[in-house]
Amino acid sequence: MTDAPSLFLGQSFDGEPQRLLLNRANRHGIVAGATGTGKTVTLQIMAQGFADAGVPVFCADVKGDLSGISQAGGTEKFAERAAKMGFELHGKAAPTVFWDLYGQKGHPIRATVSDVGPLLLAQMLQLNEVQEGVLTIAFHVADKEGLLL
Structure with a gap:
């Protein structure tokens, strides 16, 4: 020791x-x-x-x-x-310090939808599994094509 x-x-x-x-x-x-x-x-x-x-x-x-x-x-x-x-x-x-994308219950942060990502966005929108899967695919396609969400 x-x-x-x-x-x-x-x-x-x-x-x-x-x-x-x-x-x-x-x-x-x-x-x-x-x-x-x-x-x-x-x-x-x-x-x-x-x-x-x-x-x-x-x-x-x-x-x-x-x-x-x-x-x-x-x-x-x-x-x-x-x-x-x-x-x-x-x-x-x-x-x-809690950072808050909404700026209501913590330190406000600025981020694009692309910065937030599909997992956090799905949590924020309270999506079900299927909806989260579709959102993840949309992010994947946007990343692959070089598109900003």
């Missing part, structure tokens, strides 16, 4: 703490897994850890799963689980 600055990510199946050394963290990463395996919690831990270490964090969160990081608190369940992992849970709110 090294004394280098690191982020606590969780623990392995055998109870060993898993840490990410800050000097080994690069600009890209992936957190993948099946539903219910802890991806959102892992991302929240990472975002909070990086922010606490003074690293600016930007999360593109279309579904809003990570928005809870902006609120102080926690639950007894989280505190209990954290204690079992040897992790101290502070329950403080992270400094958060």
Whole structure:
């Protein structure tokens, strides 16, 4: 174990703490897994850890799963689980700025339809699966033909 600055990510199946050394963290990463395996919690831990270490964090969160990081608190369940992992849970709110394409509930941003992309646009328009598929095809054709939407 090294004394280098690191982020606590969780623990392995055998109870060993898993840490990410800050000097080994690069600009890209992936957190993948099946539903219910802890991806959102892992991302929240990472975002909070990086922010606490003074690293600016930007999360593109279309579904809003990570928005809870902006609120102080926690639950007894989280505190209990954290204690079992040897992790101290502070329950403080992270400094958060929400960017809002509509400019109504957050920091307004300017973007073209092409910039928004089919996934976010489908979420904004509350499209069903079929409609989202058609929209994705339209974006693909526009990209292929060099057209701006």
